[in-house]
Amino acid sequence: MRILHVLDHSLPLHSGYTFRTRAILKAQQALGWDVAGVTGPRHGTADASHECFDGLDFHRSIAPASAPTPIGEWREIGALAAGIERAIDRFRPDILHAHSPVLNALAALRVARRHGLPLLYEIRAFWEDAAVGNGTGREGSARYRLTRAAESWAVRRVDAVAVICEGLRGDLIARGVAPERIMVSPNGVDMDLFGDPPPRDAALAAELGLGTSVIGYVGSFYEYEGLDDLVAAMPALVAAQPDAQLLLVGGGPMAAALAAQAAASPVADHIRFVGRVPHHEVERYYSLIDILAYPRKHMRLTDLVTPLKPLEAMAQRRLVAASDVGGHRELIEDGVTGTLFAPDSPPAIAAALARMLADRAGWDARRAAARAFVERERNWSSNVSRYRPVYQRLLSADGMERTWSRSPPVSPATSPSHRSPR
Known part of the structure; x- marks a missing residue:
């Protein structure tokens, strides 16, 4: 054929x-x-x-x-x-x-x-x-x-x-x-591409001043991705979890606005806005992230379409947290393979991420469940x-x-x- x-x-x-x-x-x-x-x-x-x-x-x-x-x-x-x-x-x-x-x-x-x-x-x-x-x-x-x-x-x-x-x-x-x-x-996802996640890049973590409570996003900066809501959630998240940090890697139409928002945040020292990096270095940044966040806004596009990046994250045995829109609900079972939070709501984002950071004992089980879902169905x-x-x-x-x-x-x-x- x-x-x-x-x-x-x-x-x-x-x-x-x-x-x-x-x-x-x-x-x-x-x-x-x-x-x-x-x-x-x-x-x-x-x-x-x-x-x-x-x-x-x-x-x-x-x-x-x-x-x-x-x-x-x-x-x-x-x-x-x-x-x-x-x-x-x-x-x-x-x-x-x-x-x-x-x-x-x-x-x-x-x-x-x-x-x-x-x-x-x-x-x-x-x-x-x-x-x-x-x-x-x-x-x-x-x-x-x-x-x-x-x-x-x-x-x-x-x-x-x-x-x-x-x-x-x-x-x-x-x-x-x-x-x-x-x-x-x-x-x-092509499971042959995803084995064990790479070890944490300690040198890069030290260069960026990152600890071990890192929320991250790696990808394109479009308005519908809701990254402005994620940045806006950081003051409440840091109040609940003082060690929490945010790492944003990528670029796109919202890059300048997000960089300015991050710089103006009252917890700007907890936000690392990296911008675009060479493709061969992306895995180094992924290795620093504890929870990958996907705060997509609620609209027709996000309700109808399932994104690829959360699946890739789950295949790499990474924790995911995402907004409760139709496209994410087809991929993530709340509390089992990931966490869902109300879209367009910085307080909801902060509360969900704070709960995840406080419940590290359940991380391994969730990572295993997410990986098994991808292997079985995606x-x-x-x-x-x-x-x-x-x-x-x-x-x-x-x-x-x-x-x-x-x-x-x-x-x-x-x-x-x-x-x-x-």
Whole structure:
């Protein structure tokens, strides 16, 4: 089976998006499937039209000339469609598997129909809600409504739909999408990447002046992550647990505001705002953190979408505390695998973290329970098998699996595999 994944961006860029992509493709390779990816213009300038990273092949699209919305997006769709065409000619897939945002699905639809290829569209988040979450959009605006309509239009025309969580599935069903057309492919982790957590980096702890009651966050600084609430919780937390400290590692649109808030806090000496660090040094900072906090704000994006970072933390046997929003509730059982607290509430954050710091005797049991949950239910080596029946159904409905890998490339006009569009 040969699957071509249509992507927004990929390795060597580092993001939750690329890490999920890597996990999927690696797990599919382990099943003996042939996989490749093709990225859209938003990946940025690449060194070549085809690149290999970590044993994975990625075909690149050529970025079009920039233009204002919606002309710019229309050009992106055309550029990605052309990139998919070139990738099909080189890779000869049996199935197209497009991943959000919806621009990728629209580009893949053009090409899939032209070549008679089945198309699975996987939604990791609704683009319109992601724009609201990162501060580039407003719920209910004309652009929001247009993007939502495009998403619904695409979902009704692809051959099958995948989502990463039940929240997204429920939203699509409410839009009228038949439940049997939607599979859930939950966020997971490659357990081969997570062994025993590294020992505490004593030298780095001394350099930063950190003790052993460290609350931490490592990742992107977007408004919806609620890090301002975490900083605002620190005075109450320090009043209850004087040794408590906060370590913030990362960057993003909220970086300057968070740095200023941390500097102005009455407990500024308990807050270490590090900013971005090289990727190869991230584990050093993780080693200093006792409790990883994820204080996401309550909104459509956080209610519908499950994040990846808490799962990775649990896989590394780390304690997690998170806001009680829908995306977190799908991952964390309060009091068993982690702690949930009321969203948008610095007092609730402070109280929950103070209780965790005061109950160190229960830490080992919680770490073990969290790791066991990920191994059992969110391990990519088993999660990826969910795609098999969907792929097989699409191929069965499409006729029979192609054998392009056993024949040289030929022109679309003469290839029996390039059938007329359905």
